[in-house]
Amino acid sequence: MRKSKSVLLSLSVLMASCVGAQNPPSPEAIKKLIEPRLGVNVKVDSITETPYSGLYEVRIGNDILYTDKTATYLINGHIFNLTTGADLTRERIDDISKIKFSDLPLDKAIKTVKGDGSRVIAVFEDPNCGYCKRLRQTTLKETDNVTIYTFMYNILSDDSFVKSKNIWCAPDRGKAWDDWMVNGKAAPAAAAKCDAPNDEVLALGHKLGIQGTPAIFFADGSRIPGAIDAKSLEEKFKKVKQ
Incomplete structure (x- = not known):
């Protein structure tokens, strides 16, 4: 009888340890482990358990x-x-990098209304940016019924x-x-x-994490980094709630 009790006790201990091993660590525990391993100046903003084979998402800024x-x-x-072809990481980056469009200081931007102006975007551009010039000369020239707020974001020289x-x-x-x-x-x-809001726009761009120009923001707070063609812009407008 003692032997059977001993075996039952051993089985119960084994089962308990197995259950403990299967319990995933908390995001807080992962953060305490990984943050010092990434370097002195690296700050991890959040750790999130994902449904992808035991992986944890490590968010550092918008990365x-x-x-x-x-x-x-x-x-x-x-x-x-x-199965769907979706870029799950890109979708997540787009989600965490959204802004509140109404918080933008639109008085520090150049306002241009085309057509009925019903669709709204804010574009951060540098006057020495070749891609910005191409965006102006093609995509935005071909796009109608849009209000464009241009923030002159001086980062090139x-x-x-x-x-x-x-x-x-x-x-x-x-003009x-x-x-x-x-x-x-x-x-x-x-x-x-004459005073220009150059310094304020530069600080705003840094706060929003804009690392290059052009950067386009939409009414729902989503953004597109870089220049796009007119067709892609129209497709994006269809997805945005104005």
């Missing part, structure tokens, strides 16, 4: 990485659903600040911007007493 339950391995790449100030201080900012971006006609030098 998404993955790790295992022991925080031993780090995966830098995108996860795709092969000191000369960008000068050009942006000259355009901001022009009698017709919208001056198009003259430069589309036709290559520079705005006259601004008067010394």
